Amino acid sequence: MSLHAAIGIRFDRLALDARFSATNHEVVALLGPSGAGKTTILRALAGLAPLTAGRIVLDGTVFEDAATNEWVPPERRNLGVVFQDALLFPHLSVLDNVAAGLRFTGTSRVIARVRAREWLERIGIGELADAKPGVLSGGQAQRVALARALATQPRILLLDEPLSALDVTTRADVRRELRRHLNAFTGIRLLVTHDPIDALALADRLIVLEHGHIVQSGSSLDVTATPRSRYVADFVGVNWLRGTARGAAVMLAGGGTLIVPDLVPGEVFVVIHPRAVSVHRQKPEGSPRNVLPGVVVSADDEGSRVRVRLALPFPLVAEVTRASAAELELDRGGDVWVTVKATEIATYAA
Amino acid sequence: MNLRQDLMAPEILTALRLSLVCSLAATAIAIVLGLPLAWVQARVTFPGQRVLRALTTLPIVLPPVVAGVVFGRRGLVGMWLDRWFGIRLPFTTAGAALAEAFVAMPFFVLTMEGALRSVDRRLEEAARTLGASRWKVFRHVTLPLVRPSLQAGAVLAWARALGEFGATITFAGNVPGSTQTLPLAVYLALETNPDTAFVLSLVLLAVSLAVLIGLRRRWLAW
Numbered sequence: 001m002s003l004h005a006a007i008g009i010r011f012d013r014l015a016l017d018a019r020f021s022a023t024n025h026e027v028v029a030l031l032g033p034s035g036a037g038k039t040t041i042l043r044a045l046a047g048l049a050p051l052t053a054g055r056i057v058l059d060g061t062v063f064e065d066a067a068t069n070e071w072v073p074p075e076r077r078n079l080g081v082v083f084q085d086a087l088l089f090p091h092l093s094v095l096d097n098v099a100a101g102l103r104f105t106g107t108s109r110v111i112a113r114v115r116a117r118e119w120l121e122r123i124g125i126g127e128l129a130d131a132k133p134g135v136l137s138g139g140q141a142q143r144v145a146l147a148r149a150l151a152t153q154p155r156i157l158l159l160d161e162p163l164s165a166l167d168v169t170t171r172a173d174v175r176r177e178l179r180r181h182l183n184a185f186t187g188i189r190l191l192v193t194h195d196p197i198d199a200l201a202l203a204d205r206l207i208v209l210e211h212g213h214i215v216q217s218g219s220s221l222d223v224t225a226t227p228r229s230r231y232v233a234d235f236v237g238v239n240w241l242r243g244t245a246r247g248a249a250v251m252l253a254g255g256g257t258l259i260v261p262d263l264v265p266g267e268v269f270v271v272i273h274p275r276a277v278s279v280h281r282q283k284p285e286g287s288p289r290n291v292l293p294g295v296v297v298s299a300d301d302e303g304s305r306v307r308v309r310l311a312l313p314f315p316l317v318a319e320v321t322r323a324s325a326a327e328l329e330l331d332r333g334g335d336v337w338v339t340v341k342a343t344e345i346a347t348y349a350a
Numbered sequence: 351m352n353l354r355q356d357l358m359a360p361e362i363l364t365a366l367r368l369s370l371v372c373s374l375a376a377t378a379i380a381i382v383l384g385l386p387l388a389w390v391q392a393r394v395t396f397p398g399q400r401v402l403r404a405l406t407t408l409p410i411v412l413p414p415v416v417a418g419v420v421f422g423r424r425g426l427v428g429m430w431l432d433r434w435f436g437i438r439l440p441f442t443t444a445g446a447a448l449a450e451a452f453v454a455m456p457f458f459v460l461t462m463e464g465a466l467r468s469v470d471r472r473l474e475e476a477a478r479t480l481g482a483s484r485w486k487v488f489r490h491v492t493l494p495l496v497r498p499s500l501q502a503g504a505v506l507a508w509a510r511a512l513g514e515f516g517a518t519i520t521f522a523g524n525v526p527g528s529t530q531t532l533p534l535a536v537y538l539a540l541e542t543n544p545d546t547a548f549v550l551s552l553v554l555l556a557v558s559l560a561v562l563i564g565l566r567r568r569w570l571a572w
Contacts, residue, residue, distance in 0.1 A: 048475050074478040075486075081479040087472050091494040101480035104490070152481060 001059055003156065003188050007044050008053030008066065009037075016040055016212040019054075027182050027189045029203030031196065033231055037212040038192040039084075042158050045190070046081055047074035058155065058188070075104070077156070080149030084161040086141040088133035094144055095120065095129040101152035119147040123177070139170035146181060156188040163198050175201055196235040200224070208232055226348045227271065239272040239316050242350060250347065254314035259289040260345045267350035276344035277318035279308060280337045281328055290340040299330040306330065310338055362550065364527055365535035369512060372443065372531055376450035376511035377504055380458045383451075384507075385500075388462035389488075410456045417452060418520025446522040446529040450511035457510050461503030465496040509561050513554065 001024040009016040016037040022028045030038045043049035045056060047063065055065040063072045080101075088097045096103075099116035103109065120126045123143045133141060142162055149157060162178060163171050179202055182189050193199050199206055199220075206223045208216040208231065216228040227233040233240030243252040245263040250270055252258065258270060278284075284291060294312040306325035308318040316338065320330070328336070390396075391403055409417060469492055477487045493500070515533040522529040524538065532554055539547035 046475075046479050048478070073483075074475070075481045075483055077479075078481075079479050081476065083472065083476060085472075087470075087476040089473060089477070089491060091497075100477070100482075100490075104477065104480050104482040104486055148480070 001155065001188060003045075003059075003190075004055075004057045005041075005045060006054035007041055007056070008051060009040055009044060009049060010052050011037075011040060011049075014040065014212050017053075018207075018209065018212070018214050020207055020214065020217065022188050022190055024186060024188050026204040027191060027202055028205050028207060029191045029193055029199035030207050030209055031193060031199045032209035034194050036209040038194070038209055039160055041209070042081075042160050042190070042192050045156070046079055046158060047072065047077055078152075078154050080152060080154035080157045082142070082145045082149050082157075082159040082162045085165055086133075086138075086145040088136075088141055088144055088148070090133055092133075093129065094125070094131050094133060094136070097133060097144055098147045098151050101148060105152060116147075116151060119151050120144075123147050123181075137170070138166045139174050142166065142174055143177070146178065150181065150185065154187060156190070157182075157185055159189075159191045161193055162191070164193070164195065178202060226269070226346075228269065228350075233271070237274070239270075239274060239277070241270040241272075241314060243268060243270060245347065252314050256292065256312055256314045258340065258345060259342050260347055261342050263347060264349060268347045269350050271346040271348075272316070272340055272344065274307065274317045274319035276340060277310075277316060278339045279310070279318050279320055279324075279328060279330065280339065283337045284339055289342045290338075290345075292338045292340075294336055294338045296330055296333045296336055298333075299325060301325075310336070312338060359546070361526055362535060362546070365530055365532050365550075366553070368443070368446070368527070368530065369532040372447045372450055372518075373454075373508055373511040373514075375447035376454050376514075377458075377508040379447065379451035380455040380507045380511075381500075381504060384455050384458040384503075385462060388459045388466055391459070392463045392466035406459050407456050409453050414449075414453050414514065414516030414518075415520050418449060418517040418522075421449075421452070421521055441523045441525055441529060443522075443528045446518050446531060449517040449521040450514040450531075453514050453517050454507040454511040458503040458507040461499050461506060462496065465499030465503075466492070469495050505561055505564070509558060512557065 003022045005021070006019045007016060014035070014037050018037070018041055030041060032038050040049055044051055050071070051064050051066040053066045055067070056063040062070050063077055064070060089100060092100065095113060095116050098119050099112035102112035102115060117126065117129060120129050123146065125140055125143060128136065128140065133144070136144065142165070146162070163175055166174055175198060182202060191199070191202055203220065206216070206218065206220055207214055208223065208229060210229055210231055216223055216232060223232060224236045227236055227238065227240050230240060241252050241254070243250040243258070245260070245265050245268045248259055248261065248263060250258045250260055250263065250268060252270070260270070292312050294310045294316070297309040297311050299309075300307045301322070304322065305319050306322055308320060308325070308330055310316045310318060318338065325331070387406060391399070391406070473495070474487050474491055477491045482490065513533055514531070515537065518529065518531060519534055519537075524530050524534050530538070532550060536547050536550045536554070539550060
């Protein structure tokens, strides 16, 4: 089973242009900051937001094609969608909410309810079958929403920020259950989230979206190891710089030079873990090949470690122990010497 | 003349029955025509929408007598209906029901328009993704969600129709047994038998009050 999407939508200030594919062998997460267009993509796949350009094809069946005006309405796309706020029908019992999809598609009331009850047992809230959605907790509502989406045995499961409305404790539980249900589901699975933790925990492949465009796509490992956007670098928590490689040095875009082994010439991204950056008051002697003068911009206590923002003049973040931060009196700012071991600098083609 | 005799007088019973028939028919007309109208106004934007909205609310502003005259047999619209199609609604029970519907419908339409606007559209979208066609969404999601407003709007329209006087008398006339509803009977009785008029007024007052109390209870229950 495979889904091919080329989604072009103009929408207020957002110009969405994203191409991607998904198969039933993977859980795909659309990850990006809010306003990147993730939810709009999901709505387009569901048939709730019309394309202005592009097409959506599932296994050779055209769902939508802006060029030919082909369009399959949402109710005939055979989807299951889990919405951010669960969106359970307030006038129906929990049981009838789960049975709703089956009822809409022509299953008799009796059979629909039997199957809905099975789903409620499976998600562990059989005893709430007769309750109205209003009395459910956030976690329960989201479980019911998942059961409702899965009950029709859809070919595509779309999840829009399924965990973002939940508190921290519930979130971990529901995330774990969601992972289990996602693994058991045999169709296309696409998750939209702005939370990297959810994306990394639930998805096999990440598609990173910013300002309506895909900036990176790949396995969780690839994406986190080689960020191609500030957004990804920030959530991984690494220094991310861009420059031009020449010989054994990278000329950084923001000024400054780093010595790096094994360079491929050309435009590169540079990733340095904050722990690989050391800070000194005196110019150090010895092995590190990158010894640069800099200024402390700020030093933030983050529990066991201190995060030091430096200007070299390019921005760099160092993570040092509290003891050494105190010893170096980093909170008073001032001039420092910064060393980065060449072997701890990762570079890859931009 | 005592109260019991007054209440049981055949012409009064006829007027009361006619009032109920006409007002219920008017309510039915208001619902059948008003629901699509309210939906269109709440959900669709199209050229001429302002004009349509003005026309829908016009009967609230317009004195009912004027409406009756315009649509009456010698009026603007009624004349053409008669001349071209041979339709003579005035002076029939259907005409009375129509006159009442004209005056009562805005109350239903305005109530429903507000209710349809306040429905969470995302619930309807959720239903679409679960396999419901537009019609099924309306039938199984939208309609149940606006049901309290639908009931309230229908009762309001019915109450307005029950008390309708001006449009009925000018459009449908004052024919006992076919267009003479209770308010008309009150007006007529006032000139010949003030006691009867008083009793009839009490009946109308009681019915109106009962409806309003019932409506209030429903609102509170929700």
